Amino acid sequence: DAGVTQSPTHLIKTRGQHVTLRCSPISGHKSVSWYQQVLGQGPQFIFQYYEKEERGRGNFPDRFSARQFPNYSSELNVNALLLGDSALYLCASSLGTGMMGDTQYFGPGTRLTVL
Amino acid sequence: AQSVAQPEDQVNVAEGNPLTVKCTYSVSGNPYLFWYVQYPNRGLQFLLKYITGDNLVKGSYGFEAEFNKSQTSFHLKKPSALVSDSALYFCAVRDTDTGRRALTFGSGTRLQVQP
Numbered sequence: 001d002a003g004v005t006q007s008p009t010h011l012i013k014t015r016g017q018h019v020t021l022r023c024s025p026i027s028g029h030k031s032v033s034w035y036q037q038v039l040g041q042g043p044q045f046i047f048q049y050y051e052k053e054e055r056g057r058g059n060f061p062d063r064f065s066a067r068q069f070p071n072y073s074s075e076l077n078v079n080a081l082l083l084g085d086s087a088l089y090l091c092a093s094s095l096g097t098g099m100m101g102d103t104q105y106f107g108p109g110t111r112l113t114v115l
Numbered sequence: 116a117q118s119v120a121q122p123e124d125q126v127n128v129a130e131g132n133p134l135t136v137k138c139t140y141s142v143s144g145n146p147y148l149f150w151y152v153q154y155p156n157r158g159l160q161f162l163l164k165y166i167t168g169d170n171l172v173k174g175s176y177g178f179e180a181e182f183n184k185s186q187t188s189f190h191l192k193k194p195s196a197l198v199s200d201s202a203l204y205f206c207a208v209r210d211t212d213t214g215r216r217a218l219t220f221g222s223g224t225r226l227q228v229q230p
């Protein structure tokens with residue numbers, strides 16, 4: 001079975017630009033979460049979506065937004081890019097049962113570099 | 116708020132020796148704990164989780180973890196290390212004080228297994 005897929009793999013942007021990252025969850029999974037991993041740190045939670053509704057949001061500015069589509073895929077958008085947005089962006093999918101033990105499975109990530 | 120601490124930035128062990136990667140947590144309510152592994156330029160791979168029940172949890176690739184409620188710890192162990200186990204390991208705890216199902220990660224521990 002295919003795992004979580006993300007595109008693109010790498011991306012280089014300049015400050016002030018906008019970027020869209022995409023994620024396709026594991027078949028049968030209805031929940032998608034986004035995390036930002038800055039070099040040398042653990043992933044930080046950005047958003048979680050379930051059935052196209054935002055279920056949670058981390059401590060990120062309004063420049064970050066996301067959405068989930070009817071096929072459960074998701075996009076993460078970042079406006080007005082800053083140098084500090086350079087990071088590995090990870091998408092995770094889960095069944096979305098709402099149970100605390102629901103496991104999140106991660107994709108390979110999108111490496112964003114802002115120059 | 117919940118938090119995870121991984122007190123060692125790096126753990127070095129010889130191949131064939133047992134390994135331990137330490138994790139302590141802080142959470143209100145019952146803890147739901149996870150271990151993930153990250154290889155260079157890759158996303159996170161799920162190893163194991165503790166929800167409830169036995170304090171010794173078995174996971175993928177021969178890894179296991181010991182949950183200790185009194186010490187608020189969830190240490191990752193393996194009886195015999197392999198060179199291929201060399202990677203970055205993250206402990207995570209599920210958020211419990213909000214409606215979201217996000218994970219809070221530790222800062223990671225780099226495991227180096229010497230041949």
